Amino acid sequence: MISWDNFEYFVAPAALCWIAGAVLSARQATRSRAALWATLAGTLIFAVFIAGLWTTLSRPPLRTMGETRLWYSFFLSISGLITYWRWRYRWVLPFATLLALVFCMINILKPEIHDQSLMPALQSPWFIPHVTVYMFSYSVLGCSFILSCIGLYRHKPEYLDTLDQLVYVGLAFLTLGMLSGAVWAKDAWGNYWSWDPKETWAAITWFGYLLYVHLRLMSGVSPRKLYLILILSFLTLQICWYGVNYLPSAEGSVHVYSQT
Amino acid sequence: MKHLDIISIVAGVFLLFAVQYVAGGFPVTFFSFPLNIILVVLWLLALWVLYKDYRQTRFCRFLLSLRTTVITFVMFILLCLIIGLVPQHSAMMPVGEGGTFWERLGIHEMTTSWPFLFILLLLQSHLAMITFRGIRNRKGIRWRFLTSHLGLWLALLGGFWGSADTQMYRVPVYKEQPGRMAYAADGRVHYLDYELELRRFEVDYYDNGMPRTYQADVAVDGQEVILKVNEPHSIRFGEDLYLTGYDMHAGDEIRYCVLQVVKQPWKYVQLTGIIMMLLSAVALFIKGPIKRGKDDQLG
Numbered sequence: 001m002i003s004w005d006n007f008e009y010f011v012a013p014a015a016l017c018w019i020a021g022a023v024l025s026a027r028q029a030t031r032s033r034a035a036l037w038a039t040l041a042g043t044l045i046f047a048v049f050i051a052g053l054w055t056t057l058s059r060p061p062l063r064t065m066g067e068t069r070l071w072y073s074f075f076l077s078i079s080g081l082i083t084y085w086r087w088r089y090r091w092v093l094p095f096a097t098l099l100a101l102v103f104c105m106i107n108i109l110k111p112e113i114h115d116q117s118l119m120p121a122l123q124s125p126w127f128i129p130h131v132t133v134y135m136f137s138y139s140v141l142g143c144s145f146i147l148s149c150i151g152l153y154r155h156k157p158e159y160l161d162t163l164d165q166l167v168y169v170g171l172a173f174l175t176l177g178m179l180s181g182a183v184w185a186k187d188a189w190g191n192y193w194s195w196d197p198k199e200t201w202a203a204i205t206w207f208g209y210l211l212y213v214h215l216r217l218m219s220g221v222s223p224r225k226l227y228l229i230l231i232l233s234f235l236t237l238q239i240c241w242y243g244v245n246y247l248p249s250a251e252g253s254v255h256v257y258s259q260t
Numbered sequence: 261m262k263h264l265d266i267i268s269i270v271a272g273v274f275l276l277f278a279v280q281y282v283a284g285g286f287p288v289t290f291f292s293f294p295l296n297i298i299l300v301v302l303w304l305l306a307l308w309v310l311y312k313d314y315r316q317t318r319f320c321r322f323l324l325s326l327r328t329t330v331i332t333f334v335m336f337i338l339l340c341l342i343i344g345l346v347p348q349h350s351a352m353m354p355v356g357e358g359g360t361f362w363e364r365l366g367i368h369e370m371t372t373s374w375p376f377l378f379i380l381l382l383l384q385s386h387l388a389m390i391t392f393r394g395i396r397n398r399k400g401i402r403w404r405f406l407t408s409h410l411g412l413w414l415a416l417l418g419g420f421w422g423s424a425d426t427q428m429y430r431v432p433v434y435k436e437q438p439g440r441m442a443y444a445a446d447g448r449v450h451y452l453d454y455e456l457e458l459r460r461f462e463v464d465y466y467d468n469g470m471p472r473t474y475q476a477d478v479a480v481d482g483q484e485v486i487l488k489v490n491e492p493h494s495i496r497f498g499e500d501l502y503l504t505g506y507d508m509h510a511g512d513e514i515r516y517c518v519l520q521v522v523k524q525p526w527k528y529v530q531l532t533g534i535i536m537m538l539l540s541a542v543a544l545f546i547k548g549p550i551k552r553g554k555d556d557q558l559g
Contacts, residue, residue: 087548120473120489164549172545179534179541188490190428190502190522192530193419195371200344204337211333217550218326239344249347 002052004066010049011104017042018077018101022094031088036081039093043077050074062128064118066107073100075132076139083140083169091143099139121254126184130177137173138241140166141209145234148227155223163230164216171209178202189254197247198255201240208233265322269331269382273339276374280366286374292424293525300421307385311392323389332383339379343370380420387413404543411536414529422526429521430504433458433478442521452521454481454495461506461514476503476517487519498525 002010021039024032050070053061061067080096083089144166151159181202182192193199212229215221244250261267280286291299310320322328349368366373387409394405429442429450438457442450460477475488480501485493487503494500499521506517 086546118472120471123473124490161549168544168549172541175537175541175544179538182534183531184490186527186531187492190492190500190520191426191524192415192527192534195343195348197344200340204340204344207333207337207340211330211337214326214329214333218330244344247345249343249345251347 001056002049003056004053007049008108010045011108014042014045014049015101015104017045018093018097022097025084025093026090029090031084035093036085039077039081039084039097043074043081046070046074046077062118062123068118068128068131069103069107071128072132072135073103075128076100076103076136079132079136079173087165087169089165092140095139095143096136099135121188124184124188126180126187130180130184133173133180134177137170137177138237140173141170141234141237144170144230148230148234151223152227152231155227157223160216160223160226163226167209167212167230171206171213174206174209178206196255197244197250197253198240201236201244205233205237205240208236265325265327266331268322269328269335272378273335273375276378277365280374281361281364283374284364285366285369285372286377288372288424290424291421296421296424300417303385304388307388308392311389320389323386324393328382328386332379332386335379336383339370339376342367343376346370377420380416384413384416384420387416404540404547407536407543408540411533411538411540414533415537416533418526418528418530418533422524422529425523425525427521427523431456431519431521432516433476433519434516435459438479456480456519458515458517459484461517463506463514474503474506476506476519478517478519492522495521498527499523 017038021035021037021042024038025035050061053067053070061070076096077100080092080100083092083096144163147159147163147166151163181199185194185199186192208229212226212233215226215229239247244253244255307323310317310323314320346367348370366375370376391406391410391413394402394409427444427450429444429452431439431442431452433439433456435458438455440452440455442452444450457479458476459479461474463474464472466472473488475486477484477486478493478501479485480493480495485501487493487501489503492500492502502520502522504518504520507514
């Protein structure tokens with residue numbers, strides 16, 4: 001029977017495969033087949049654990065916060081794999097691996113989170129895709145933030161080309177996350193969009209990245225301005241993600257789940 | 261003058277803040293059906309004529325320019341920052357003459373304020389114009405361009421023009437007492453044209469006593485339907501029934517639940533826009549960045 005007690009025995013080999021894939025992909029400029037296979041192997045080991053836990057619990061493991069973290073890690077490795085396979089970015093596997101392992105570590109170090117229950121509003125088929133595409137988008141846009149900071153310090157023209165690719169991938173997933181959230185909100189609360197503080201900050205972030213994309217179509221925009229927009233957009237993203245819980249405007253927000 | 265576009269938009273926003281101060285919030289409900297449909301048709305017609313016959317005018321070039329995109333985005337972000345930082349009141353509690361200077365500028369009811377709606381209208385007009393141009397001119401990434409821009413335009417259109425037709429009511433529904441009384445957010449009573457009665461209510465609890473799932477079996481004119489959180493029931497075109505709460509302190513014998521009636525006939529327009537944007541997001545991921553130099557005529 002597979003349960004949380006055996007989690008470490010699955011995470012350890014999966015992590016080894018993922019790290020191997022990350023290192024292999026980062027080391028060469030062309031696409032590494034070995035990296036693809038290693039990452040896939042890690043993801044399959046992880047999938048076996050999820051399937052086993054599903055069977056043991058005789059229900060889908062979507063209920064507790066710990067269980068949803070499993071899916072973050074799982075989907076992050078898959079999104080990373082697809083992005084690497086399609087685009088050959090050498091940064092994507094290391095980054096997806098890092099983030100997937102952070103979520104695994106939280107599950108190992110804080111076992112009490114397995115008991116935290118999921119309130120009825122969060123029990124929806126939209127929960128997993130909504131959160132995981134956001135997680136992936138946050139990880140890619142985090143990468144663009146780091147590169148923008150470097151660029152602001154010392155600009156190189158090729159940075160902006162890489163940033164374009166990062167922002168297009170990040171923006172695509174950000175859009176998927178936001179719109180799946182809108183469709184879900186209609187089912188849960190009756191409106192696609194209601195200017196709840198979290199939604200407002202999501203809109204600010206989204207328009208920030210759109211601003212970058214459109215400024216890149218104009219000529220004569222200084223790189224400094226572009227870097228600053230990406231840095232500021234990533235900061236508004238942090239407010240949207242968790243900072244909004246601390247704002248006075250968020251009192252009574254339907255998105256603050258921690259108080260219940 | 262090189263910066264006439266920026267000056268005009270910023271001046272427009274300031275002017276409308278002054279209107280907000282003097283006249284109060286925008287009279288949204290005035291623009292309910294059929295006035296909103298008529299205005300949308302006239303507005304689109306005007307934009308189309310402008311695009312077809314007056315392309316060389318300054319105003320038309322302004323509505324098509326990439327600079328307008330950027331200025332509108334920046335203004336929109338700035339106004340959104342107000343919504344995101346300042347607690348927003350319900351539109352049902354308008355600030356009267358007695359409000360402070362800042363309150364009278366509408367900072368607590370930004371989403372129904374004149375300047376915010378102006379920027380939204382400008383954004384929609386701009387999107388409509390570049391969509392007209394995109395249908396005829398764009399090569400290469402035309403499909404992605406049209407789904408993303410037309411999709412955003414439809415989603416905004418449905419939310420913006422449809423808000424006057426959106427009605428929400430709370431309905432307490434009791435066991436063995438069929439009723440049709442519903443309450444708007446401001447407390448006004450509204451009578452539904454169907455009768456609601458609670459037949460059964462089931463709650464499943466976690467070990468810690470928190471509710472895990474709950475469902476209500478509600479009779480709508482005698483026809484039993486099951487309502488759960490995240491699973492509304494469609495009454496008819498544009499009208500849905502949501503389960504929002506119940507008699508929490510009753511223990512095992514729950515006597516009533518609270519439903520929400522949402523009438524939103526424009527939701528189909530919004531949903532169409534959202535689906536188009538979802539498709540364009542997939543295309544954005546697959547196709548990646550626009551190659552610079554290839555699409556220089558973007559404008």
